[in-house]
Amino acid sequence: MTEDRVDRQYLSMPHVQPGMVVGLFGGSFNPPHEGHLLVAEIALRRLGLDQLWWMVTPGNPLKSRSELASLGDRIAMSAKLVQDPRVKITAFEQALGSPYTAHTLSHIAARNRGVHFVWIMGADSLRSFHRWQKWQSIVCTFPIAVIDRPGSTLSFLSSKMTRTFDHARIDEDDAGILWRKQAPAWTFIHGPRSALSSTNLRLGVS
Ligand SMILES: Nc1ncnc2c1ncn2[C@@H]1O[C@H](COP(=O)(O)OP(=O)(O)OP(=O)(O)O)[C@@H](O)[C@H]1O
Ligand SMILES: O=C(O)c1ccc[n+]([C@@H]2O[C@H](COP(=O)([O-])O)[C@@H](O)[C@H]2O)c1
Numbered sequence: 214m215t216e217d218r219v220d221r222q223y224l225s226m227p228h229v230q231p232g233m234v235v236g237l238f239g240g241s242f243n244p245p246h247e248g249h250l251l252v253a254e255i256a257l258r259r260l261g262l263d264q265l266w267w268m269v270t271p272g273n274p275l276k277s278r279s280e281l282a283s284l285g286d287r288i289a290m291s292a293k294l295v296q297d298p299r300v301k302i303t304a305f306e307q308a309l310g311s312p313y314t315a316h317t318l319s320h321i322a323a324r325n326r327g328v329h330f331v332w333i334m335g336a337d338s339l340r341s342f343h344r345w346q347k348w349q350s351i352v353c354t355f356p357i358a359v360i361d362r363p364g365s366t367l368s369f370l371s372s373k374m375t376r377t378f379d380h381a382r383i384d385e386d387d388a389g390i391l392w393r394k395q396a397p398a399w400t401f402i403h404g405p406r407s408a409l410s411s412t413n414l415r416l417g418v419s
Contacts, residue, residue, distance in 0.1 A: 224305055227264065227301035229328050231326070233328050234264075236253075236256045236262045236264070236266065238266065238268060239268040239306075240268070243411050244414055245411075247294075247409055253297070255404050256358060265299060266303050270306055271284055273312070275341060314351055315347035315351050322355070330355045331355055334357070335359070335362040336359050336360065336366065340365070340372065353396050358402055360402050362406060363407075
């Protein structure tokens with residue numbers, strides 16, 4: 214598959230119904246790996262999700278695209294890896310024409326009234342989150358679940374996002390009701406961890 218030939222099914226938002234709880238897991242997935250699967254599993258279980266959208270980005274605005282595999286290839290690799298039918302692989306951001314999460318989330322919110330969304334990201338993302346476009350508006354759109362990652366366990370102590378929104382932190386024992394909280398609300402989820410990274414896989418280091 215090439216970037217020009219992304220199957221249509223991936224370019225529209227997955228189908229959801231009012232009342233559902235849906236996790237939004239955005240990533241480059243260049244390539245996808247078992248660490249991503251572990252995040253998805255933990256999120257489904259701990260957040261009480263009905264669905265998790267595995268959102269393959271057209272390109273992280275903060276990363277160089279020089280080593281980025283085509284969108285079609287990253288979707289195909291994800292589809293091969295993911296077995297859980299609750300996980301929906303999608304690349305609808307490509308059709309939106311913007312790689313920015315703030316834009317994506319406001320679009321999702323406007324199109325899916327009555328659906329409860331939670332943004333999901335690995336703990337390493339906290340380090341640069343304040344450089345994401347309109348990062349404060351992202352925090353105020355949907356609750357956020359941060360999943361622990363080796364090397365980033367203490368990132369919440371120094372992150373600008375977590376310090377700014379310290380008052381909005383929810384105990385991880387309440388992760389199952391995070392979706393009910395009005396944003397801003399976030400939690401840090403500890404649990405089994407994977408040291409896998411796409412960078413190491415690209416370098417051939419395990
Ligand atoms: N091993 C892991 N444990 C926890 N979270 C992870 C892990 N790998 C990736 N993530 C999270 O998954 C999302 C997508 O990550 P991404 O596709 O960039 O993978 P990556 O391994 O971090 O890639 P790269 O090494 O190229 O930066 C991000 O929120 C990231 O924090
Ligand atoms: O909106 C932004 O400015 C922004 C900046 C960096 C990353 N993101 C999003 O964060 C998600 C994780 O990206 P990555 O490359 O770390 O897998 C993915 O959905 C990106 O589109 C978004």
